[in-house]
Amino acid sequence: MTDLRTSRLAHLLVNYSRNVKRGHKVMIGGPTAAEPLLLELGREVLRRGGHPMYRMSPDRAAEVFYAEAKPAQLRFLPDSAMAAAKEADHILRVIAETNTQALADVAPKKQTTVQKARRPLQDAVLSKNAWTLTLYPTEAYAQDAGMSLEAFEDFVYAACRVDAEDPVAEWKKAKAFQQKIIRRLRGADEIHIVAPDTDLTLSVKGRTWKNSFGSHNMPDGEVFTGPVETSAEGEIRYTYPVCTRGKEVVDVRLEFEGGRVVRASAEKNEAFLKTMLRTDEGASRLGELGIGTNYGIQRFVKNILFDEKIGGSVHLAVGRSYEETGGKNKSAIHWDMICDLRRGGYLEADGKVVQADGRFRV
Amino acid sequence: MTDLRTSRLAHLLVNYSRNVKRGHKVMIGGPTAAEPLLLELGREVLRRGGHPMYRMSPDRAAEVFYAEAKPAQLRFLPDSAMAAAKEADHILRVIAETNTQALADVAPKKQTTVQKARRPLQDAVLSKNAWTLTLYPTEAYAQDAGMSLEAFEDFVYAACRVDAEDPVAEWKKAKAFQQKIIRRLRGADEIHIVAPDTDLTLSVKGRTWKNSFGSHNMPDGEVFTGPVETSAEGEIRYTYPVCTRGKEVVDVRLEFEGGRVVRASAEKNEAFLKTMLRTDEGASRLGELGIGTNYGIQRFVKNILFDEKIGGSVHLAVGRSYEETGGKNKSAIHWDMICDLRRGGYLEADGKVVQADGRFRV
Numbered sequence: 001m002t003d004l005r006t007s008r009l010a011h012l013l014v015n016y017s018r019n020v021k022r023g024h025k026v027m028i029g030g031p032t033a034a035e036p037l038l039l040e041l042g043r044e045v046l047r048r049g050g051h052p053m054y055r056m057s058p059d060r061a062a063e064v065f066y067a068e069a070k071p072a073q074l075r076f077l078p079d080s081a082m083a084a085a086k087e088a089d090h091i092l093r094v095i096a097e098t099n100t101q102a103l104a105d106v107a108p109k110k111q112t113t114v115q116k117a118r119r120p121l122q123d124a125v126l127s128k129n130a131w132t133l134t135l136y137p138t139e140a141y142a143q144d145a146g147m148s149l150e151a152f153e154d155f156v157y158a159a160c161r162v163d164a165e166d167p168v169a170e171w172k173k174a175k176a177f178q179q180k181i182i183r184r185l186r187g188a189d190e191i192h193i194v195a196p197d198t199d200l201t202l203s204v205k206g207r208t209w210k211n212s213f214g215s216h217n218m219p220d221g222e223v224f225t226g227p228v229e230t231s232a233e234g235e236i237r238y239t240y241p242v243c244t245r246g247k248e249v250v251d252v253r254l255e256f257e258g259g260r261v262v263r264a265s266a267e268k269n270e271a272f273l274k275t276m277l278r279t280d281e282g283a284s285r286l287g288e289l290g291i292g293t294n295y296g297i298q299r300f301v302k303n304i305l306f307d308e309k310i311g312g313s314v315h316l317a318v319g320r321s322y323e324e325t326g327g328k329n330k331s332a333i334h335w336d337m338i339c340d341l342r343r344g345g346y347l348e349a350d351g352k353v354v355q356a357d358g359r360f361r362v
Numbered sequence: 363m364t365d366l367r368t369s370r371l372a373h374l375l376v377n378y379s380r381n382v383k384r385g386h387k388v389m390i391g392g393p394t395a396a397e398p399l400l401l402e403l404g405r406e407v408l409r410r411g412g413h414p415m416y417r418m419s420p421d422r423a424a425e426v427f428y429a430e431a432k433p434a435q436l437r438f439l440p441d442s443a444m445a446a447a448k449e450a451d452h453i454l455r456v457i458a459e460t461n462t463q464a465l466a467d468v469a470p471k472k473q474t475t476v477q478k479a480r481r482p483l484q485d486a487v488l489s490k491n492a493w494t495l496t497l498y499p500t501e502a503y504a505q506d507a508g509m510s511l512e513a514f515e516d517f518v519y520a521a522c523r524v525d526a527e528d529p530v531a532e533w534k535k536a537k538a539f540q541q542k543i544i545r546r547l548r549g550a551d552e553i554h555i556v557a558p559d560t561d562l563t564l565s566v567k568g569r570t571w572k573n574s575f576g577s578h579n580m581p582d583g584e585v586f587t588g589p590v591e592t593s594a595e596g597e598i599r600y601t602y603p604v605c606t607r608g609k610e611v612v613d614v615r616l617e618f619e620g621g622r623v624v625r626a627s628a629e630k631n632e633a634f635l636k637t638m639l640r641t642d643e644g645a646s647r648l649g650e651l652g653i654g655t656n657y658g659i660q661r662f663v664k665n666i667l668f669d670e671k672i673g674g675s676v677h678l679a680v681g682r683s684y685e686e687t688g689g690k691n692k693s694a695i696h697w698d699m700i701c702d703l704r705r706g707g708y709l710e711a712d713g714k715v716v717q718a719d720g721r722f723r724v
């Protein structure tokens with residue numbers, strides 16, 4: 001039998017995150033491992049009078065693709081995939097990896113080629129602004145988190161608030177709480193972040209703070225903006241490893257001058273870190289400052305969809321900023337790194353404490 | 363690990379049935395249960411330089427759809443589904459039901475509405491003439507066949523000849539053998555079929571015999587034509603139950619006059635049989651005479667993809683004929699029913715025996 005919480009998550013995504021209406025066409029995408037959730041999403045779309053359009057692929061499709069594809073195949077994007085993205089009124093995408101190391105040995109250049117070829121599709125999806133990304137619990141994710149699947153499921157559904165009596169009410173509360181934080185931050189020029197081995201200032205003058213409350217990510221729970229690209233000064237030590245493309249960069253420390261990284265070190269995979277920072281001009285500047293507000297997420301699970309929302313943490317991403325924040329940094333990368341303020345850290349806006357030891361003063 | 367025979371079946375379908383070439387776009391469709399085969403099909407398409415385009419849906423998608431959908435939803439067909447069918451150079455469809463009774467309680471009218479709505483899509487696929495249908499073994503199919511999954515897998519892969527050293531060579535041999543049968547039948551006016559409680563004559567004058575050797579069905583193995591619609595005279599007792607829409611019509615007997623069914627009986631579901639024959643004018647006339655040639659299929663498994671090809675059987679379908687045979691019968695239905703000639707039956711063309719006791723005289 002399907003976990004009842006799967007049905008509740010589907011209900012939340014269709015009725016709250018996407019607010020599907022009669023006649024809406026809803027693309028439901030994900031791998032085979034996500035099937036129980038995909039099926040329930042289809043059911044909820046039908047109940048709202050909408051039209052589910054499934055776009056599933058085999059769990060190991062990407063692995064086989066990279067193993068076999070020649071350059072012309074790496075660059076291929078079907079016209080009908082674009083047509084489907086354009087036809088859809090909403091796009092629900094579920095990640096559900098069965099092995100988070102499946103692409104560990106794929107040449108980064110190949111991945112970049114594929115990402116570039118698929119950018120028009122990604123742009124079409126993002127510009128529609130009617131997408132939601134979520135995760136269906138798998139053994140692979142549980143393993144990365146150092147948990148049993150049973151425990152990881154509890155973790156995921158708690159983070160999404162679907163274990164609450166009224167999940168929608170919970171997300172509306174979260175939205176209101178985050179709005180209070182934004183009211184404290186709005187108009188402030190200087191942000192000051194202090195934590196172990198961390199003392200960083202940056203300017204957010206003229207930038208917009210966004211409230212992220214479950215429309216595009218589930219779970220959600222953050223407020224974010226794009227700092228002034230030339231403003232970062234000082235040093236930061238990230239609390240958790242940065243996991244990307246099957247690599248783990250451990251104990252990242254960055255030093256900024258005039259907004260630019262001038263020194264970078266890591267305990268593990270330092271060379272990879274430095275290569276990433278040299279991707280392009282924007283890769284060594286900050287593109288995002290995010291403040292996590294989800295206290296349903298208490299531990300680091302090596303999955304950015306959850307980790308960046310840890311209540312009491314902040315994340316500072318090098319690379320591309322989000323246009324809607326007014327951020328102007330351009331880059332091919334966007335690399336989120338998390339600094340936990342729960343043990344002796346604080347964040348100030350124009351000299352006034354907004355969050356200390358992981359608790360907000362709003 | 364994937365059954366090696368799954369890879370061999372994928373290889374046969376991509377390299378022989380479809381003959382995929384560099385740059386071809388290949389739609390690969392099926393439910394989750396077919397995943398191992400779908401993945402291998404994708405791999406083979408990539409190896410030929412083609413582009414796999416997956417179109418999977420959850421195993422229970424149809425069941426949930428019928429349970430929830432209102433009329434406007436039953437009638438919905440996404441434009442992008444048509445676009446994808448038109449873009450594809452080849453279409454590979456894999457059936458893999460996890461419960462062949464999943465739609466048993468769905469009102470026939472609902473199913474008709476859906477079939478009608480999706481007809482443009484089906485027509486687009488059929489008119490392209492670049493499709494292949496196959497089956498991936500499931501517990502549900504094995505159960506219908508009265509076998510273990512292990513035994514049913516052996517049965518399926520033997521029927522598809524992928525247990526042979528060179529499956530392509532086997533299918534080329536089958537094609538040549540069938541061509542011999544067609545040479546015997548070509549130009550004949552009258553077909554006479556005799557078996558227990560069966561004595562039927564029909565005219566195939568001016569009609570074309572088609573050789574079916576693995577392009578559109580896998581397994582395959584039949585030659586077929588469309589009889590003259592007004593020609594059938596006599597009676598036939600079908601050997602095996604007719605299974606459709608979750609119903610089993612047992613021991614069907616039909617009597618023809620002037621090509622039309624004038625008497626119909628069945629031991630079980632006789633009323634359903636009679637309703638089907640009254641669907642429209644063409645539903646009570648023969649649309650196809652097929653002659654099974656696949657001696658890898660020795661037993662009835664309640665699945666028409668296999669049963670109609672039983673070496674030594676013939677099938678006579680009421681309803682729609684295939685245009686390419688010159689058959690002119692029109693109907694919303696096409697109902698294959700099988701008469702086994704292996705025990706005392708025979709088939710004559712213009713008075714000369716073509717097949718007797720299940721063996722061809724060619």
